[in-house]
Amino acid sequence: MIKAIVTDIEGTTSSISFVKEVLFPYAANAFPRFLAEHWDEADVQQLIAAAAAESGQPLTSPDSANALFQEWIAADRKVTPLKALQGKIWQAGYENGDYTAHLYPDTAANLNLWKKQNLDLYVYSSGSIAAQKLFFGYSDAGDLTPLFSGYFDTTSGHKQDVQSYRNIQAAIGLPANQLLFLSDVEAELDAAAEAGFHTCRLDREGSQGASRHPVASRFDEIDLASF
Numbered sequence: 001m002i003k004a005i006v007t008d009i010e011g012t013t014s015s016i017s018f019v020k021e022v023l024f025p026y027a028a029n030a031f032p033r034f035l036a037e038h039w040d041e042a043d044v045q046q047l048i049a050a051a052a053a054e055s056g057q058p059l060t061s062p063d064s065a066n067a068l069f070q071e072w073i074a075a076d077r078k079v080t081p082l083k084a085l086q087g088k089i090w091q092a093g094y095e096n097g098d099y100t101a102h103l104y105p106d107t108a109a110n111l112n113l114w115k116k117q118n119l120d121l122y123v124y125s126s127g128s129i130a131a132q133k134l135f136f137g138y139s140d141a142g143d144l145t146p147l148f149s150g151y152f153d154t155t156s157g158h159k160q161d162v163q164s165y166r167n168i169q170a171a172i173g174l175p176a177n178q179l180l181f182l183s184d185v186e187a188e189l190d191a192a193a194e195a196g197f198h199t200c201r202l203d204r205e206g207s208q209g210a211s212r213h214p215v216a217s218r219f220d221e222i223d224l225a226s227f
């Protein structure tokens, strides 16, 4: 019996185009100014040091760091220092009302329903935990953060690594066979299944072809009793 649901964001609760066409360009445009204004702050310097270690490049100026982050955004690299800095940049966009986070029309209704059915809800995304809280705090359906019991990001491991799901299962504290992971990415679902999670692939456009996992195109097609 499923007791908790762990959901991906991009392609699962929300469109890939919102992330790729709104959030990523916003961060790319804002990075030069953000780095210039916040360069000396201790938490930013820690993330710059982590990015230097990850890339093997010395990042001694805002310009050199910006060049690396632009490359990483263009390549959609899911690396922790980039994701943490993007989260800081997106905060201003949400707070200024420049955008709200896209949700598919069925997302909020089903999260609310599952919560009412006493399921615990968690997020696992490559976006930083701070970015996830902003995303659901400033969503198209308002503030959904009260629905979630916890958030996981790349500090639990990468989304295609089995160990990440073992780490998340241990943190949630329920047996893996009581957990359901929702994602649009087959390799993430394979890793979760290998860790013992139930899985469901979200195919929002109905275009992804065969899957090794149960498939739904909307959250209200997910039959929890079938797992």
Ligand SMILES: CSCCC(=O)C(=O)COP(=O)(O)O
Pocket: 008, 009, 010, 011, 019, 023, 078, 083, 086, 124, 125, 126, 127, 128, 131, 132, 135, 159
């Ligand atoms: C927290 S919103 C931004 C999502 C993001 O930065 C990203 O890379 C999407 O990754 P996901 O693991 O949700 O597919």
Ligand SMILES: [Mg+2]
Pocket: 008, 009, 010, 011, 012, 183, 184, 185
């Ligand atoms: Mg996804």
